[in-house]
Amino acid sequence: MSTLEIVCDVIGILLIILGLIIYLFQIIGLFKYKYILNRMHAAGMGDTLGLFLGLLGIILLCGLTFTSLKLGLVVLFLWFSSPTSSHLISKLEVCTNEEVGEHAEIQIDKEEDMQ
Amino acid sequence: MTEFVSSFLTVILIILAVMVLLCLVRCVMGPRVTDRIVCVNMIGTLVVFMIAILAIKLEEGYLADICVIYAMISFLAVVVLCKVYLGVYLDRKNREFAALENDAEDLENVESIGNAEAVNATMNKETKEGSENVNA
DSSP states (O other): OHHHHHHHHHHHHHHHHHHHHHHHHHHHHHHHHHHHHHHHHHHHHHIIIIHHHHHHHHHHHHHHSSHHHHHHHHHHHHHHHHHHHHHHHHHHHHOOOOTTTHSOOOOHHHHHHOO | OOHHHHHHHHHHHHHHHHHHHHHHHHHOSSSSHHHHHHHHHHEEEEEEEEHHHHHHHOTTTTTHHHHHHHHHHHHHHHHHHHHHHHHHHHHHHHHHHHHHHHHHHHHHHHHHHHHHHHHHHHHHHHHHHHHHHHHO
């Protein structure tokens, strides 16, 4: 086992642990915040940064193969899909919650947004 | 894959499983439907990570394909759930609005019927008085 492989393994393990810490923060934020729009902030952080760090660590562990290319594709896809789903969920919340004004300032016209 | 890395990945998998359980608890606790959708989205991301770890722990390349497909289906689930719940909410709102409008129309009808009865009564009185006068 060469030194390069050992260095790659160590960096990969560190990155996976870092991603796990980000996930831990995500869970803490999910239980700590009271309102859904605050909670969504923590969830979006875990979806993008946590998964990126974790999969980067996995790619370093397994080396440059076709599998690691597919894992990179997963990261790319989730970076597009996670903000989109967050936008959809917040739109659903603003449209359906009657008391959203108590938690946040909403400046859009509700009726217009629904149509 | 050394023995140490393999056992390390097992520990990571166990921690991730505990996190999925915590997400599920939050999902059950959530007061509104949007909280639940956020938690389902997060469980999807965690499972993608778990499948990626399994792909290199078992050294099976095809699990990476499953990882891609799982990410896509999880995104599709969130989009469909959002659209469905928005549609259901707007449908209910429209129905309530229509019911309110029907009630208002009924009220107007009742008032107009009442007016007509009052007008009839006064007209009857006048005709009676008129006939009495004629009789006199």
